[in-house]
Amino acid sequence: MRQIHPHEVADPDLVAAYAYPEAVWLRVNMVSSVDGGAWFKGVSAGLSGKGDRRIFAILRGMSDVILAGASTVRVEGYGPVEARESWRDLRAGRPPAPPIAVVTRRLDLDLGGPLFTAAEPYTRTIVFTTEQAPKERRDEAARHADVVVAGEDQVDLGRVVLELRARGLGRILCEGGPRLNAQLAAADLIDELCLTIGPQLIGGDAARILNGTATQRRLALAQVLQEDGYLFCRYVRESA
Ligand SMILES: NC(=O)c1ccc[n+]([C@@H]2O[C@H](COP(=O)([O-])OP(=O)(O)OC[C@H]3O[C@@H](n4cnc5c(N)ncnc54)[C@H](OP(=O)(O)O)[C@@H]3O)[C@@H](O)[C@H]2O)c1
Numbered sequence: 001m002r003q004i005h006p007h008e009v010a011d012p013d014l015v016a017a018y019a020y021p022e023a024v025w026l027r028v029n030m031v032s033s034v035d036g037g038a039w040f041k042g043v044s045a046g047l048s049g050k051g052d053r054r055i056f057a058i059l060r061g062m063s064d065v066i067l068a069g070a071s072t073v074r075v076e077g078y079g080p081v082e083a084r085e086s087w088r089d090l091r092a093g094r095p096p097a098p099p100i101a102v103v104t105r106r107l108d109l110d111l112g113g114p115l116f117t118a119a120e121p122y123t124r125t126i127v128f129t130t131e132q133a134p135k136e137r138r139d140e141a142a143r144h145a146d147v148v149v150a151g152e153d154q155v156d157l158g159r160v161v162l163e164l165r166a167r168g169l170g171r172i173l174c175e176g177g178p179r180l181n182a183q184l185a186a187a188d189l190i191d192e193l194c195l196t197i198g199p200q201l202i203g204g205d206a207a208r209i210l211n212g213t214a215t216q217r218r219l220a221l222a223q224v225l226q227e228d229g230y231l232f233c234r235y236v237r238e239s240a
Contacts, residue, residue, distance in 0.1 A: 001051055001232075005224035014058050015090060017223060018194070021236070024170035026161060026189055028181055029059050030209040031196040037206035038178050043075060051227040052196040059194060061087035063098045063173035065126070065164055069180035070104035073115065078102075080119035095122035098173070101164060102126070103155050103180055107133035107141060116144040128155045128163070157187050182212030192236045193219060199229035 003009035003017065020027070031047045032038055040046035048056070060066060060081060068078060083096035091097075099122070100115060107129050109115070115125050125145040129138065131152050141147050150159045157180075164172055174184060184190050195209065219235035226232070 001225050001227040003223065003225050005221065012225060014055065015062075017225065018055065018058055018062060018234070020062060020171045021192075022170075024165060025191045026172045026174060026184070027059070027063070027192040027194060028174045028176070028184065028190055029056065029194040030176055030178075030181070031198060032209050033198055033200050033202040033206075035201050035203065036208045037202045037204060038176070038209045038211075039206045040202050040204075044176075047198045047200070047202075048196070049198060049228060049230050051225075051230050051232065052198070055194070055196070055232055057084065057086075058090075059173055060098065061090045062171065064094065064171040065098050065101050065167075065169040065173070067101045067103070067160070067164075067172055067174040067180075069177045070102055070106075070109060071179065072175065072177040073100070073102050073104075073109060079114040080123040080125065097123050098169075099123045100125050101128065101160070101169075103128045103157070103160065105130050105132050105154065107137040109141070111137070111140050111144070116141065119144070126164075126167075128160050130155055157183055157189060161189055176209070178207040178209055178211035182210040182215070185210055185217055186213040186215045188217065190217070190237065192222075192234065195233045195235065197231040197233065 003012040031044055031052050033047055081097040119125050127141050127145050127147045128150045138147050150156050218238040220238050222236045223234040
């Protein structure tokens, strides 16, 4: 891998390259095709590559919590994050792996699946849901997860961020999907976007990495790495 912006570095230190600028920070990490698609055949795997998977894992290892929309959790088959030996230094003074926090209106999730039943105490899943989720689903989820009702019909994402920070989980890594990202951008909650652009055209009807409310936020291009035709860009909010 090579850094090509803001200056050339051969084989950059990825941990240093992706260090969180602040302990309270919301980073979104996404991969896209050159023509802007956020999934291929329904999932993101076909857009990714070796370098992207490496950065994906490092970003997970650096985070205090991973935030995802319910659709991403369902489609991508999310389970609890497993600790990696390579994260030992990265996570010194913190639990060995970050928990998953999922945003869901209806709580239509596999409550008997690993995300709920196989988490370690330190990766106990956090669920942000609404009054619209049936009471019995909320009660069932609460057997294995921390359930927070954070809205009547829609989860208030500002409340999500404050709640996570109150739990000491300030370094938030949002892994999408596009509908969650669009709301975070509209609420001006995104401090950084890590975007992998894979060297392929896919056409089709995949959403872009933000899908929903129109919004305009200026970002500054902080860093670009390159490997095998993939670009790994870091954009930060312009004032950051
Ligand atoms: N390219 C990438 O890097 C990348 C990353 C992630 C995902 N993806 C792809 O993106 C697709 C999924 O993304 P998506 O945009 O369709 O969905 P998404 O953002 O992952 O999830 C949308 C769902 O999240 C819940 N939700 C979101 N905001 C909410 C709010 N404010 N209040 C309550 N619930 C809320 C709702 O869940 P309920 O339906 O449970 O009520 C909603 O249906 C998949 O194809 C996945 O493979 C790609």
